[in-house]
Amino acid sequence: MGKTIAEKIFDAHVVDNPAGDVHVIRLDKVFCHEITTPMAIRDLVDRGKDRVFDPGKIKAVIDHVSPAKDSQTAEQGKILRDWARRNQISGFFDIGRNGVCHALFPEQGFVRLGDTIIMGDSHTCTHGAFGAFAAGVGTTDLEVGILKGVCALSYPATIRYHLTGKLPRGVYAKDVILAVVADLGVNGATNRVIEFTGAAVEDMSMAERMTLCNMAVEAGGTCGICYPDATTVDFLWEFIHPDFSSREAALEYFSRLVSDSDAVYDKTLEMDVSDLAPLITYDYKPDCVVPVSHLAGRPIDQVYIGSCTNGRLADLREAARVLEGKTISDSVRGIVSPATPAVYREALAEGVIGIFMDAGFCVTNPTCGACLGMSNGVLAEGEVCVSTTNRNFNGRMGKGGMVHLASPATAAASALAGCIEDSDLYEGQTA
Amino acid sequence: MKTFGGRLLVLDRDDINTDEIIPARYLTEISKQALAPHLLEDLGLEGFHPATDIAGKGAVITGANFGCGSSREHAAWALEANQINLVVAKSFSRIFRQNMFNCGMLAVQLSAETIDSLMERFAKKDVRLDVDWERLQLVFRAGEETEEIDFSLSEFDRALIKAGGWVEYADVRY
Numbered sequence A: 001m002g003k004t005i006a007e008k009i010f011d012a013h014v015v016d017n018p019a020g021d022v023h024v025i026r027l028d029k030v031f032c033h034e035i036t037t038p039m040a041i042r043d044l045v046d047r048g049k050d051r052v053f054d055p056g057k058i059k060a061v062i063d064h065v066s067p068a069k070d071s072q073t074a075e076q077g078k079i080l081r082d083w084a085r086r087n088q089i090s091g092f093f094d095i096g097r098n099g100v101c102h103a104l105f106p107e108q109g110f111v112r113l114g115d116t117i118i119m120g121d122s123h124t125c126t127h128g129a130f131g132a133f134a135a136g137v138g139t140t141d142l143e144v145g146i147l148k149g150v151c152a153l154s155y156p157a158t159i160r161y162h163l164t165g166k167l168p169r170g171v172y173a174k175d176v177i178l179a180v181v182a183d184l185g186v187n188g189a190t191n192r193v194i195e196f197t198g199a200a201v202e203d204m205s206m207a208e209r210m211t212l213c214n215m216a217v218e219a220g221g222t223c224g225i226c227y228p229d230a231t232t233v234d235f236l237w238e239f240i241h242p243d244f245s246s247r248e249a250a251l252e253y254f255s256r257l258v259s260d261s262d263a264v265y266d267k268t269l270e271m272d273v274s275d276l277a278p279l280i281t282y283d284y285k286p287d288c289v290v291p292v293s294h295l296a297g298r299p300i301d302q303v304y305i306g307s308c309t310n311g312r313l314a315d316l317r318e319a320a321r322v323l324e325g326k327t328i329s330d331s332v333r334g335i336v337s338p339a340t341p342a343v344y345r346e347a348l349a350e351g352v353i354g355i356f357m358d359a360g361f362c363v364t365n366p367t368c369g370a371c372l373g374m375s376n377g378v379l380a381e382g383e384v385c386v387s388t389t390n391r392n393f394n395g396r397m398g399k400g401g402m403v404h405l406a407s408p409a410t411a412a413a414s415a416l417a418g419c420i421e422d423s424d425l426y427e428g429q430t431a
Numbered sequence B: 001m002k003t004f005g006g007r008l009l010v011l012d013r014d015d016i017n018t019d020e021i022i023p024a025r026y027l028t029e030i031s032k033q034a035l036a037p038h039l040l041e042d043l044g045l046e047g048f049h050p051a052t053d054i055a056g057k058g059a060v061i062t063g064a065n066f067g068c069g070s071s072r073e074h075a076a077w078a079l080e081a082n083q084i085n086l087v088v089a090k091s092f093s094r095i096f097r098q099n100m101f102n103c104g105m106l107a108v109q110l111s112a113e114t115i116d117s118l119m120e121r122f123a124k125k126d127v128r129l130d131v132d133w134e135r136l137q138l139v140f141r142a143g144e145e146t147e148e149i150d151f152s153l154s155e156f157d158r159a160l161i162k163a164g165g166w167v168e169y170a171d172v173r174y
Helices: A005-011 A038-046 A071-086 A101-107 A122-130 A139-148 A173-184 A206-214 A230-243 A247-257 A313-323 A341-349 A352-359 A408-417 B033-038 B074-081 B094-102 B112-122 B155-163 B166-173
Strands: A014-019 A022-026 A029-033 A058-061 A091-093 A116-119 A133-136 A150-154 A157-164 A192-197 A223-226 A267-272 A279-281 A289-291 A302-305 A333-336 A361-363 A384-387 A402-405 B005-011 B057-062 B086-089 B106-109 B128-132 B137-142 B145-150
Touching (some): A005 A192, A005 A223, A005 A247, A014 B155, A029 A101, A029 A139, A058 A101, A071 A091, A101 A122, A101 A206, A116 A122, A116 A139, A122 A133, A122 A206, A122 A223, A122 A230, A139 B166, A150 B166, A157 A173, A173 A206, A173 A267, A173 A289, A192 A206, A206 A230, A302 A408, A313 A408, A333 A352, A384 A408, B033 B074, B057 B112, B057 B128, B074 B094, B086 B128, B094 B155, B112 B137, B112 B145, B155 B166
Parallel strands (some): A058 A091, A157 A192, A157 A267, A192 A223, A302 A384, A333 A361, B057 B086
Antiparallel strands (some): A014 A022, A022 A150, A279 A289, A279 A402, B005 B128
16 A cells, blocks of 8 residues: 555654554654743753753744843743753754744755654644645644654644646635635644645745645644655755755655555545635635635725745745835735845845835834734734735734735735735736 | 543634634743633633633533644643633644643543533533543533533543653653
């Protein structure tokens, strides 16, 4: 019987099978941020076990609230910073070099094909874009990961999502994943890996694949995962080239990870992305999705472009393409947060940041901040935001606020219009 | 075995997420007890008033996909800080469920039909829920009325409960 990519990665890392389908796996990387890690650090200190399994395999970043907004967030940063120093964590990113974890860590080459990764963050599923098995966990799992380099997980059952066709103009990876979450439902992939295959995935850049895998958890999925291919190897080449004689050799080596043709799936679903329109969420669950046109004209107060879902350079470029030469509505606050310093620098160099500023956007430093209503763009009671983030839960970006999730192009078009609007309206227009 | 359960809090809704259980604005706390007053503060559920409905409760019964969304273990801690260490649901999100057992708390899944009938029967009553470990039953009591429901736990879940959590379990083995 053949195996799926998740099963192959899993099998190569199993160290114990304590009971039933629960397997303890060896971890290649443990990622940490300042919101869910401090309590693990405190507990380790209290237990007299203030050590790490391998300082080279632990990466940490202060990203959720940066710069610190008050004494408490300053303390959280300090706990992580002090711990990283005394345990000689080599990959630690503080303000000035920090960025949104799920954009920063892949950019730094910390995510490799076939890796097993955990982090105390549900959007860790993003890293499956690289053909890795990456799962979000709670603080206790993180603590054991830090101390022992292992994690207990169920053997991965997989839903295969086969995406065919070509994305129409104005439709992006974000629209695809919104359609997938709407199809599966918020509980549809619980305890399952979502394997994305097909021509539409093969056509996607790594940034787009990260957007796709990022929201697997919104359907309950443990991990989203894509096959390694030339796009993956090209992205990682600067980090992996010492290990291979050529890109072709690397690709050949990693192709062993691709699911076998007789692999067994929990179920297989198919979607032709050529039929998709730009999508947007309504209500308070990410599976409540409609075409943007259905909500067109609804007034909004804020537009937020950023996050681990859509804060990468390609996302900023798409938004800038819509915004170029125009100014946003007087009734809308526009906020853009490049996900990493490298994204910021590139966007600045190629004029993308200038377009945002000319349009009337506020450009913030890289941080998770507004996505979960912690800082840098919290909504007031009754306010409405079109956001390129991943969750529209009640109160997510601020108590009593309403969040509509959409692509960067839709968000930019809505900022110009002052209401929910399809980017098609601005296609081909100039000021 | 430590004691699980107590007076029952009925949350008759599916997909209650961890942002509703403990909003992100309280994730800046670095003590579990500081989370206690904010449990379920943002829950969208008609007729539910966190200020009065949580006090004195020791167990929760709820719908499907409880604890979906963010991985924040603060959700389990906020329950624990309110002396709630047992949640009975139609289903759980993977991370929340694991967080419960990792903290030595109990998450029990029952069929949708069973939960619906229990909620209908006990919604407006003062109910106590206890765990009978010998017979592996949940025991619901409202006055003279008693309902005993069988439940199952995997060998691994049971081992975590017995050890007191995942750190304790893993520390001696790995």
